[in-house]
Amino acid sequence: MPRIRPIRTEAIVLRQRPLGDADRICVLFSPTRGRVEAVAKGVRRPLSKLAGHVEPLNRGQFGLAQGRSLHVITDAQTLDAWPSLHDDVDRMTEALSMAELVDRSTDLDVASGPLYMLLKGSLDELARTSSPSVVRRWFTLRFLDQQGYQPELDECVRCRAALGPEGNGYAAADGGAVCPNCHQAGVGQRLSSPVFGLLRYMRRSSCEATTRVRVAADEAAELERHLRLSLEQALDGRLRSSSFTEALERAESYGHSAASVAADREREEQERAAV
Structure with missing residues (x-):
């Protein structure tokens, strides 16, 4: 049986969810492939080379191989990290809201170039x-x-x-x-x-x-x-992100950080996955 060559595509990471002890499933949005769910193996380990490239709200070039049910990320190179989105609570909240809107409104493996350009351009503007x-x-x-x-x-x-x-x-x-x-x-x-x-x-x-x-x-x-x-x-x-915004506002009133809210949400996802 011929070996299937990896796919290469530009994409924005919309979100992640944990998989097992060391992996994550990354939801990518590509202009040519649409929404893609792909496993980033080992990214939860401290020395992972992929970890910094598959963070939510990063834009990168990705290599994808077809696994049994999901794609697997074979390599990644960051094109835009948009650090000002990650360093500012207000920008991060609005960016997550836009990413969720795209996530919820698109189908797997259906090209959506205009929507990709709208999201990219809006994140560029949001960053400045x-x-x-x-x-x-x-x-x-x-x-x-x-x-x-x-x-x-x-x-x-x-x-x-x-x-x-x-x-x-x-x-x-x-x-x-x-x-x-x-x-x-x-x-x-x-x-x-x-x-x-x-x-x-x-x-x-x-x-x-x-x-x-x-x-x-x-x-x-x-x-x-x-x-x-x-x-x-x-x-x-x-939209789920409205609940995230409300949780963030409550957390800030008690002196917690956005990172704490995100960590709490990840623990909830892990607990649901374990049930």
């Missing part, structure tokens, strides 16, 4: 921005657009009337904004004029340009709520 949450919200809107869940912002999703700047509502279950008449009839949540304008601006503008827009705290909270509802409609459920 002073507004991490803005980058993640911009990514979320572009993600919805790419995946076919683009919120309607030009016409009312109920009566198809053209939308003006005032008095609109936002109905995530219906796919976007509703006009004042439909909103007054009880459809959707309030969509303030500044947030409506910001959504339209985000759609036509770059991530970098969006980070330069000053947004009041109440408007940011409203925008967050609308995007979260649209994501829940698209992905049929609440």
Whole structure:
């Protein structure tokens, strides 16, 4: 039987989970292979040469060999470590949220070049921005657009009337904004004029340009709520990273680090795997 040559692919590490005493299963996202689950053998040992290259939120070049059920990582070379993501709690939290969004929305071994470029570009911007949450919200809107869940912002999703700047509502279950008449009839949540304008601006503008827009705290909270509802409609459920964020906020209030929260989550995964 001919020997199958290893696959070489660029990929971003979305997450890991423990396997046995010394290995990890790494979830990679590649522009040509899509989401790939691969075993990194021995990476939990102190002298592993692979360990630094397969950390979550690293981008690298990977060699993959087909195992019985999963790929096996034969070698890896880091292309981008994005150290500022790992050194800052806010950036790390937003990056994990974006990675989880990709993880939950993609199929194994299905190429997704545009989504890969969106994730890579957003992580690049996240690594240098002073507004991490803005980058993640911009990514979320572009993600919805790419995946076919683009919120309607030009016409009312109920009566198809053209939308003006005032008095609109936002109905995530219906796919976007509703006009004042439909909103007054009880459809959707309030969509303030500044947030409506910001959504339209985000759609036509770059991530970098969006980070330069000053947004009041109440408007940011409203925008967050609308995007979260649209994501829940698209992905049929609440994102796990929101639970991570809540756990992180609780931990910080008690003086714990992000590393402690991550370690607790890993122990939980190991305990579930052992059951």
